[in-house]
Amino acid sequence: MVKHFYSFIVETDTLFMEIDSLEISDHEKEHLKSLAESNIHHAVLDSVLSKLSELDKDIFLEFINSKNHERTWKFLNTKIRNAEDHIKNAAAEIKKELFKDIHEAKKS
């Protein structure tokens, strides 16, 4: 899995364990995990970009582009109140949806 700037605060192991519990092939599991990661990634980016001014969005994108996670966090912490919690909440929300989807798929 790719290490994103938020990887250390967004836990995905339990979600991936849930995917692993499905009786599908390894390839299918990997695909679902990648999709789940994509969905979380978009949710996190949207949550951050929505809190930034146009100028700050540019700066944030530069930091992501540079892969400098430390600078990214220094920047976010000055721009978004409780940035970590904000991102955690955004990720938790989408993960909740993904868990729900898995449970529904299992039941149907």
Next chain:
Amino acid sequence: MDNSQVYKKLRDKWITRHIESQKSLFEKHGATINNFVNNTRNFAVGSASALMLLSSPATNFLPPPHTIVHEAKIPVEKSVFVASDLSSLVPDEVRELTPSEESSISGVLTRDFGIKVVPELNGIRLNRTYGLIGAEQHLMRYPGDTMDSHFDKVSDDLEYRGSGMAPGLGGWGYFAKSKEEMTQKDADREKYYIAVQSFLAPGFAENTREYISFFKFRKMLVVNPDNGHAIVADIGDAGPGIHTGKHLGGSPEVMRYLERVDGAQKGGVLYFFIDDPKDEIPLGPIETKQEI
């Protein structure tokens, strides 16, 4: 619901959500993203890179959106014709091909791709031409090359960083003396390299020097017979070891394009020499010349 339906249901739902969230992102922040992409030197192209910036690696695993929603409208890929041509020639079991099979298959590949493809060149052949491919890591291209300096595009970084970098050098050492001296050709040689069991080639022990010279960056056509995807690769390393049960290795980029994976689900690929004495055939994915 049977297991395959569970997968399909989740896959389609999550792909749809992915597309919707991407669309939403662009509706809300598209101006900034496009501005960033168009004004940042690290981005080589325009809006397509913007999409990649906001996508995790999963995006490239996804079929195009219309293949999900309207399956009846899936465009026919040219590679399907290659797979079809090979289907009656390539054995179900991944094994050494007979000379007759090699001749038939190389003939089809030569015709389909419009380049001369042969199992033996200059009297030299590898131990086999059909084998199980495993995943290799990135290789250091020049002294000081790291995962942080390895990718020109963020999309590549996102997609391939996870493969990591091999602790040692490739079979021929560095691809360039320094970052400044590295050419596009050097970069492509690392990007599209394969590792082959050159040490098992008939005659290698008796003619080591000659064989090493022959194998160094030798171009090969590597084809996944199941989907017809083909790539012009170069021999950049020796391996894998016999004990691995694999017969060759592919760079992360090669593996991704061929849609081959390592581990229990590793699959077979065809690999033949390309006769390109003037070095005219570019490295990278190649499409059949057949017209649909």
